[in-house]
Structure formats: C-alpha cells, structure tokens
Amino acid sequence: MSFAAHIITAYPDMFPGPLGESLQGRALADGLWRMTMHDLRDFGVGKHQNIDDTPAGGGPGMVLRADVAAAAVDHVTAQNPLPVILPSPRGGPFTQSLAQEWAKGDGLIFICNRFEGVDERFIAARQPLEVSLGDYVLGGGEIAAMVMLEAILRLVPGVMGKLESGADESFSPANDGLLEYPQYTRPQSFEGLDIPDVVTGGDHKKLAAWRRAQAEALTQNRRADLWADFLKRKK
C-alpha cells in the first residue's frame, strides 16, 4: 500500500506545489504516495460556510473554529485511521527520526490553518500531534506540511531508490546523529581548489575514516547540541 497524505486546508490549490516536482513528483505519478485534499470550506458553518471567527477575549486575527476543524478531521479519520498532525510553532520539533518513523507508516493527516491559530478546544477534544518546524512563525500550516512531507516522502520505500537510501545522512542514527561529510564532483580543480586526494585516491578505508573525521569536526564546530548528544551516546 502506498503512503497516504491527507491534507485539510482552506487553500487546497497550494498542493501538490513543490511536491509535484522532482523525486516526490515522480513518486506521486508512479503511485508510491497518494495525496488527498480536503477543503476546510466544505465543513464551514452557516450560509457563508464560515470556518473562522474573531478571537474570544479580543486580539488580532482570526481563529479557526473548533467545530469546523473537528468535523473535517472526523470526516477524514472515519475512512482513514491515520495520525493527525497539526503544524504549530508550539509543537515539539520535527526531526529526521520522526520523518523516518512516519515514512514506515501508512500515511498522515495534516490539518493546516492560516490564522492566529485554532480554537484550543479542538486540540483538547481531538488531540492532534502538534509539530513545529522551528522557532519562527510561518503564515500557515500548509508550507510546514509540505516541508514535513518532503522529508518523509524521500524516505518512503521506492521513492529515492536503493543507491541513495538516506540511511547515513545528517541526523540519522546510522550516521550517529552527525552532520554529513563534504561532497565533491567534477571538475577536479575549481578556482584553484582541488578535490582532496583522499576522496579520489581509491583507498576506501582511508576515505571512510576521512569522511567520519570530517563529519565529527563539522558537527563539533557547528552544532554544539548534536555534538553533546553524540558524546553522551558514545559513553
């Protein structure tokens, strides 16, 4: 069975967007994953099919109604018992290990909003998993869902092909959670900079050791947080 991406949004035309291109786009055409859009507007209330309203207690912007969000999620989960993800700056961080875990699953339901947020009672009643891309505020959940899907889909079996398995990339357990080593390609000399001899020398053992040392040095210099985790795990 292919990976099913269900996206609930008031802006279904944003999809597949970039996910219709390159690796993920080919995989979509080949049926390795499926995308089903669900328009929030279809679950709106009243004669104008409203989906949002002003914040109770005052404040800027609009808030997605709990009844509308719940109706949409219930409609999708009734047919598709999949985890429900709510992109949110106050969620736990999205990580490569989450991408790996979700790529092994049957799919996900994303509920996206473009407002001040969603009525807290929707979260209390349906308990979606709130996931954040990082400590900054986007205009809505759609691009966040695309980012997560892009990271997940490239790990779905068949999407990337065996050669580029993604197993030893940055952040992966197979790479000990380190950043990846530097990559080179032709030409051999660029603006006076040569590809290091060890990379093209043909001694695979030496190359592996060099790449490992580079990965460790990069991680130590750039990401004190990842380096500390690595040292802790090594103990």
Ligand code: SAH
């Ligand atoms: N008022 C909210 C921000 C709302 S931004 C606050 O201060 O926390 C509008 C929507 O964009 C959010 O509801 C969420 O769905 C999405 N969004 C914004 N930043 C995000 C982030 N860092 N990660 C994931 N989703 C985000």
